Amino acid sequence: MNTPAGRLLTTGNAMSAKGALDAGCRFFAGYPITPASQIFGAMTSSLPGMGGLAVSAPDEISALALCIGASLRGVPSMTATSGPGWCLMIETFGYALMTETPVVVAVVQRLGPSTGAATQGAQGDIALVSGCTSGAYTFPVFAPSTAAECYEDTLRAFAWAERLRTPVVVLSDKEVASTSEVVELGDLPTPLPLQRPAWTGGPGFQTYGWQRESDVPPFVPVGGSPTVTVTGSAHNRAGLLKKNDPETLANLRHLQAKIDAVEAEIGYVDVDVPAGARTLVLSYGVSARSSRDAVAAARANGNPVGIATVRTLFPIPRTALAAALQGIEVVVLPEENHGGQYRQALGDVLAGRQVRPVNKIGAAITPGEILHAIG
Numbered sequence: 001m002n003t004p005a006g007r008l009l010t011t012g013n014a015m016s017a018k019g020a021l022d023a024g025c026r027f028f029a030g031y032p033i034t035p036a037s038q039i040f041g042a043m044t045s046s047l048p049g050m051g052g053l054a055v056s057a058p059d060e061i062s063a064l065a066l067c068i069g070a071s072l073r074g075v076p077s078m079t080a081t082s083g084p085g086w087c088l089m090i091e092t093f094g095y096a097l098m099t100e101t102p103v104v105v106a107v108v109q110r111l112g113p114s115t116g117a118a119t120q121g122a123q124g125d126i127a128l129v130s131g132c133t134s135g136a137y138t139f140p141v142f143a144p145s146t147a148a149e150c151y152e153d154t155l156r157a158f159a160w161a162e163r164l165r166t167p168v169v170v171l172s173d174k175e176v177a178s179t180s181e182v183v184e185l186g187d188l189p190t191p192l193p194l195q196r197p198a199w200t201g202g203p204g205f206q207t208y209g210w211q212r213e214s215d216v217p218p219f220v221p222v223g224g225s226p227t228v229t230v231t232g233s234a235h236n237r238a239g240l241l242k243k244n245d246p247e248t249l250a251n252l253r254h255l256q257a258k259i260d261a262v263e264a265e266i267g268y269v270d271v272d273v274p275a276g277a278r279t280l281v282l283s284y285g286v287s288a289r290s291s292r293d294a295v296a297a298a299r300a301n302g303n304p305v306g307i308a309t310v311r312t313l314f315p316i317p318r319t320a321l322a323a324a325l326q327g328i329e330v331v332v333l334p335e336e337n338h339g340g341q342y343r344q345a346l347g348d349v350l351a352g353r354q355v356r357p358v359n360k361i362g363a364a365i366t367p368g369e370i371l372h373a374i375g
Contacts, residue, residue, distance in 0.1 A: 006185045012150040012177040016106050016170060017042035019154030020078050022191045025104070026052035027070035027077040029063040031085060034118040035174040036108040039080035060085035064092040067103045071096075072230065074221040076158060076194055080106040083125055084115050090132045093167055095232040097133055097255065100208065100217065102161035102168075102196060104154070109173040109285075111362060121174035122361060123285050126341035129169055130314050135252070138259045140168045140266060141314040145176060145288035148183045153311060155191055160266060162196040164258055165216050171313065173336070175286045175364060207239035213254040214261035259315055267317025271324045273306030274299075279330040279374055280306040282321075284313060284342065287334040287365050294370035305374055313342065321349055332373045334358035334365045 010018075017039050020028070028043035030036075044054040053070075057063035060081055067077035081089060086107050096103050107129060111120040129141060140160050142153040153170050161168040199205060199218035205226040208217045217237075222228045229239030234248050242248040272295075273280065283291040288309045298305040308324040310317065325331070331353050333343045340357045343350070356373045358365055 008183045008185055009180055010147055010183055011038065011180055012144065012147045012172055013038035013108065014042055015147045015151040015183060016080070016154045016172070016177070017046070019151040020104065020158065021046055021050065022151075023076065023155050023158035024191070024194050025076045025078045025158060026050070027054075027067060027075045028052070028079065029055040029057045029066035029070075029077075030079050030081070031057050031060045031063050033060075033082045033085045035110055035177050036080040036082050036085075036106060038177070039106055039108075043078070043080075060088040061092055064089045064096070064103070064105065068092065068096050068099075068101050071101050071103050072099075072222045072228075074196070074219070076102070076162065078104040078106065078158075080108065082108050082110050082118075083112045083128070086125065086128065094133050096167040097137055097139060098232045099230050100165040100255075102165055104157045104161050104168050104170065106154070106170045106172070108177045109171065119174070120362060121286060121336065121364065123173055123287065123336040124341070124361070125171065126313065126335075126337070126345065129171055130345065137255050138315045139166050140164070140259070140312065141171050142169070142268075142311060143171050143284040143313045144311070145285050145309060147176070147179070147181050148188065149311065150176065151183070151188055155189060156268070158194060159192060162194040163216065164262070165196065165219060166259070171285070173286050206237045208235070208237045208251060208254075210237065210254060213250060213257040215254075216258055263315045263317070264319040266312055266315065267320045268311040269317050269320040269324060270309040270311060271306070271320070273308070273324060273328075274304040276304045277306040278328060279303070279332065280308055280324065280328045281332045281334070281370060281374065282308050282310065283334050284310040285336075287336055290365050290367045291334060291370055293367035294374065297367060297371055298374050303374065310342075314345075316346065316349065318349060321346075325349075325353070328353060330354045330356060332356045332358065332370060334370050334373075336360055336365055
């Protein structure tokens with residue numbers, strides 16, 4: 001509900017939908033799945049009145065395929081799902097990456113594997129999402145921890161998807177997505193115009209006409225002139241199916257190079273490290289909420305603990321994390337999964353420091369459990 005003070009009592013899912021609409025999303029296709037269905041409902045009810053189109057797809061595979069088709073016509077597009085639906089989308093997601101088609105996928109995590117527990121939260125899809133492509137190509141993955149951050153990170157997802165011509169994931173979880181909380185509307189960022197690189201004309205158009213491997217090729221919608229050739233198979237810059245020739249192999253390197261080139265810019269970490277801190281709580285998503293309470297309690301007891309909340313999970317924000325880890329000897333890393341999936345992904349980033357993982361499944365990690373690890 002709106003209040004005169006400019007506040008909104010809302011959920012993360014509702015703010016993800018609002019972020020998509022405010023960003024300029026005008027096509028949505030989805031298949032209902034808990035706990036992402038609120039995004040499906042908000043987009044299908046809102047888009048028609050905004051000149052957009054929303055489609056209730058027969059399954060998750062066709063939902064993402066429809067979004068890719070709309071995006072290839074130049075329309076910013078989005079779908080939403082949870083773990084089981086994401087598993088079905090993975091091949092099509094790889095097609096979007098290979099064809100350099102911008103699309104945003106909101107993945108709302110629940111306890112798994114398989115159909116798991118639809119109404120229980122988790123942070124168990126880090127490895128599944130980040131490692132979904134053959135060849136382990138990197139694509140942006142954002143991880144909000146509040147309803148307001150769901151809005152901000154969805155704006156960010158659309159901006160980067162369009163700018164880099166890549167699929168992007170907003171990875172939330174059941175608790176962040178479904179919890180009602182107050183959002184200060186005046187504190188929300190202003191959406192910026194989407195900037196998909198556009199072909200400006202001239203001879204020699206190529207569907208993937210980059211000059212340097214880190215460049216993003218200019219876009220032309222399919223179905224018009226000049227002719228656009230799109231294939232999910234290995235291809236050269238013209239879009240023609242090839243294999244093992246130097247240009248095609250360079251094109252495959254280019255898919256990673258364009259992401260690597262923006263790591264320092266896209267990597268977003270909220271950092272609060274007081275002077276004298278030797279311990280840092282590094283967290284993301286729902287676990288960041290308990291982490292903030294635990295750090296506040298530690299500081300109240302005279303322990304100058306730092307906190308870093310990772311908003312860009314991938315590409316790993318090495319530049320921002322290196323700054324946050326200066327002078328840090330102990331890293332406490334809470335994750336609502338049993339394997340410490342993001343801790344394993346960070347690898348050499350945490351090398352040389354004592355790492356204290358806090359892992360749990362089936363229930364949220366409490367501030368007390370994190371405080372115990374801080375010591």
